[in-house]
Amino acid sequence: PEEGTAARVAVQDGAVATSGDYRRGYEIGGRRYSHLLDPRTAAPATGVRSATVMAADAVTAGALATALAVMDPDEGQRLGDSVAGAEYLLLAANGRPILSRGWGALAQTPAVGGMELAVEFEIARVDGQRYRRPYIAVWLEDKDKFPLRTLAFWVEKSRWWPDLRSWYRGDRMRALAEGTEIAATIASATRAPGKYTVKWDGKDGQGKLVKPGRYAVCIEAAREHGTYQLIRHEMEFNGIAQSVPLKGNVEIAAANLAYRKAAR
Known part of the structure; x- marks a missing residue:
């Protein structure tokens, strides 16, 4: 720590x-x-x-x-x-x-405020003439799989949103509960193979700090002419710093969750 x-x-x-x-x-x-x-x-x-x-x-x-x-x-x-x-x-x-x-x-226990989660992951390099950049979603959800906050949604065209099926299913549930659509506003371009980091400041989609507790971090990848992969890891967010390496897969070569004091 x-x-x-x-x-x-x-x-x-x-x-x-x-x-x-x-x-x-x-x-x-x-x-x-x-x-x-x-x-x-x-x-x-x-x-x-x-x-x-x-x-x-x-x-x-x-x-x-x-x-x-x-x-x-x-x-x-x-x-x-x-x-x-x-x-x-x-x-x-x-x-x-x-x-x-x-x-x-x-x-x-120290308050969760003042902490941040850095989700570090690497998009794998896959050889082949038919290679397409994968669609990526990174988000947090509670024990009922209700989404708390989306940190990355890298797929521009709406026709491909359902390919990230776990994220899409959760967002449909959120949209019904909250009455808002967010996909079009947070969607961005796909990324080339390489290392990336997205951060969570402990707040939900409405900008409110979530309560200390156990939440799941999800990294989902879907690639045209490729595979579908989902990494889901539950961890405690209670103000105690920790670093958790996650096993990679075909699309996400490696990942790590670093829960730490937020940079000032």
Whole structure:
């Protein structure tokens, strides 16, 4: 995760401790290594960037935070859940936040405002004389697959809009609910193969900040004389920075979701 606050906690009766390589550590040959060693292997810990624990006393909080920082995230979860009265927040090596069941009741999570999502993706290079640039749509939707905001809609002619069938189906649902048509105003030209980034500022189509929660990021591609592809990934938008690589396909060679502090 980026530099900054992952969470705020209010401690009234107990203790909190944090351990990990987020501040200390060292680099060898351009690769970062933790200063914490796994006692089972004597090798630097690799699975967790940071472990924060709230417990009844400082000894328990400190010892558990250090243990979770050197363990595999799944192992750490099992250990953390086995300690009565302890709650934890782990930030895995890939930036994924892992929270205990009771963490939300004790922590004051930063507001979603001030954060942004960068959707980074690469349109694949496909050889062939019949190659056509793919139609692309990038958007976010809620648990009911109702679209929150379209970030990219790269197809100009309306006759091809339905080819992006997941986006089109969701937009028909949105149009019925809101009574507005947006496709013609947001449609733009297709793009050549290469790397692109579109950003989301946390607001819906009406310019209002959405509530913290779990939403799906969708990247859809359809190409004439080519294939249809859809990448859909659900993630938590709760003010905790994270970066999630996504598996590519025939049309989208690679993609990554970077949830971070918005640039000022």
